[in-house]
Amino acid sequence: MTETASFPIFVRLVGEPVLVVGGGRVAARRIRRLRRAGAAISVVAPRLTPALADLADASVLRWWDRAFQDEDVAGFRLTIVATNDPAVNRRVATAARAHGSFVATTDDNAGADAPIGDAVLPAVVDRDPIQVAVASDGRAPTLSRRLRARLDAFIPRAYGELAALAGTVRQRVAQSVPTRLRTQFWTDVFEGEIAEHVFAGRLNTAQQVLAKRIEDAEKHGEVTGTGAVFLVGCGPGNPDLLTFRALRAMQRADVVFYDSLVPTAIVSLAAPDAEFRHVGKRAEHHTIAQGELNALMVEHASAGERVVRLKGGDPFVFGRGGEEIADLAAAGVGFEVVPGITAAGGSAAYAGIPLTHRDHAQSVIFTTGHRQASSLALSWATLAQRGQTVVFFMARRNLATICRSLLDYGLxxxxxxxxxxxxxxKQxxxxxxxxxxxVDPGEQPExxxxxxxxxxxxxVVRLRATHGWFEPSREPPAD
Ligand SMILES: C[S@@+](CC[C@H](N)C(=O)[O-])C[C@H]1O[C@@H](n2cnc3c(N)ncnc32)[C@H](O)[C@@H]1O
Known part of the structure; x- marks a missing residue:
């Protein structure tokens, strides 16, 4: 651990004179942020990137097109060191300090053993007006950047809009929502239904619900919340193929309904405090009837809980998502569908079979291979065509029928x-x-x-010979 650490601070720079020394890519990144902050920017550098040169031409910034001289720093509140020459950076820092200008540098230059500036410019995740800054006091700048990238991937883009929405009512809430309710109120706004409306792009609805919540808190002295159901597509089985949205919904669940198509490795990513309910359903082994499950989801959501229904693949591809929604909608329960990677896409990618390689297939059909052999009532004439690919879901038990029918219809x-x-x-x-x-069951793989x-x-199946890439480890399943 470093003996002393930098003091994190966000500085307002509207109209403040700021000098940037350097005109390359690093300088350009800093200048982008300085412009957002409303600073009066001057740059000293023999050359500028084309984009910076455009800004100079448009008088958005002032440019001295030459090498740095010590006197340049005079009159600036802040000097940003942004050249790739450590000797120049050091000289700028010494001159700036001598003139009473604060000196800021990148994390790379901020090494505690030989720091160049007074302040570290952090790696930033920007969700205007929310900004998350990461720095390492010059100890591990690459780690800071990697951490920033992870945060960037994990923090929803719409957090900025959510923060902006909260900002529009902050004063009113401060004046009218009793102090004892305020933390609960804001937690509900940022974690509950209002946040979900914003994330789903329903800003008007979010505003309306927020106004209603404020009214309720004012009138009745309590924070109200409503439950909702999230039909979450979990992809074909590999947890790495979950979407961020799916993961977020899972981590904020009060109750989780899952079936056998969703592996334990995925189910266990849901909020540990949630109530977990297994609802069966691997082909014939239904442990809970669809109607009963729908009624349970309605019951939990109506009690104000966030219900997450985990579905294999995508909820709208042979997933009965439509039927579940019909009951939720009829009961007036709010719901959202989180798409997932369908097993068709996952299987194709991981088996090295490009479904619509243009030399072989101009269309792809997803169909069911389920039901008893004799009653597989599909449009075989349509399926048995050249120039297309057909994906049969639930096909394991009916391979012979599928092959026979396709042959009968001309393939x-x-x-x-x-x-x-x-x-x-891995399996x-x-x-x-x-x-x-x-077509001969005896020839099928055991x-x-x-x-x-x-x-x-x-x-397209033939392409697997050259396009296959995935090597399963064949480890036995974890559960
Ligand atoms: C009830 S359907 C659900 C499909 C799912 N909604 C989807 O979009 O992938 C179940 C069928 O999906 C297919 N399936 C699901 N996961 C699979 C996987 N990991 N590998 C191969 N097929 C899979 C199988 O055909 C299985 O019988």
């Missing part, structure tokens, strides 16, 4: 087919053959377990 015996099981996970299995081979599987039919 040749050497037409390629692949079966992909537990795609994107992934890909088997490929031709329709002619697999596969243990009940991993989810789908079939891809079309010439």
């Amino acid at each position: 040749p015996a050497d037409w390629p087919i692949a079966l992909i099981i537990d795609a994107t996970t 992934q299995i890909v088997a490929s053959a031709t329709l002619g081979e697999w 596969l243990d377990g009940d991993g989810a599987g789908l079939a891809i039919v079309g010439e």
Whole structure:
């Protein structure tokens, strides 16, 4: 640990004279922020990047097109060191300090052993008006930048809008919401329904709900909240393929409903304090009827809870998301659908089968391979076409019927087919053959377990030989 540490501070610079020494990319980044801060910017540098030169031409900044001289620093409140020559940077810092100008430098130059400036310019995540700054006192600038990148990915873009919305009512809340309720009030705004409306781009609704919450707090002296249901697509099984939005919804859940298609590694990412309810559903083993599940979700949401319903793949692709929503809508419960990577996309990518490679397929069809063999009532004439790819979900048990029907409707015996099981996970299995081979159940691969599987039919399957990249480790499942 460093003996002394920098003091974090955000400085207002509207109209303040600021000198930037350097005209390259680093200087350009600093100047972008200085402009946002409203500073009066001067730059000394023999050359400018084209973008900075444009700003100089437009008199947005003043440019001295020459090397730095010690007297340049006179009259500036702040001097920013931004050249890639340590000797020049050091000279600028010494001159600026002698003239009473505060000197700021990048984290790279701020090494505690030989610091160049007084202040460190941090790596920033910008969600105007929220700014998150990261610096390491010159100890690990690359780590600061990596941390910044992670925060950037994790902090929703719309936090800025949320903060701006809060700003519009801050005074009113301070005046009219009793002090004892205020923390609860703001937590509800930033964590609850209002935040979700903002994140989903429903700003008007967010404003209306916020106004209503303020009124309730004023009138009834209590903070009210309403529950909602999030239908969250979890992708094909690999936790790395979750979306940020899915993860955020999961981490803020009060109750989580999940079924067998969602692996434990994903379920365990949800808020640890949430109530977890397994609702079954691997093909025939329904542990809870759909109607009962829908009623439960309505009940929890109506009690003000944030209900997260985890779904395999994407909720709207053979996922019954539509049916679940119908009941929620009928009950007047708020809901949101978080899309996920469908198993079709996940399987194709991880098996190295580009679904619409333009030399082979101009369209792709997602269809079901489920139901008893005799009642697979699909439009086979449409499916048995060249120049397209067909993805059969729930295909494991009906491979022979699928192959037979496609052959009957005109596809040749050497037409390629692949079966992909537990795609994107360490247990992934890909088997490929031709329709002619697999029409005979005896020729089909013998596969243990009940991993989810789908079939891809079309010439693109052949590309797997050159496009396959994923090597599953075949470790046994964690649970
Ligand atoms: C009820 S459907 C749900 C589909 C899901 N909503 C989606 O978008 O992927 C279940 C079927 O999805 C397919 N599936 C789901 N996960 C899979 C995986 N990891 N690998 C292969 N197929 C998968 C299988 O065909 C399985 O029978």
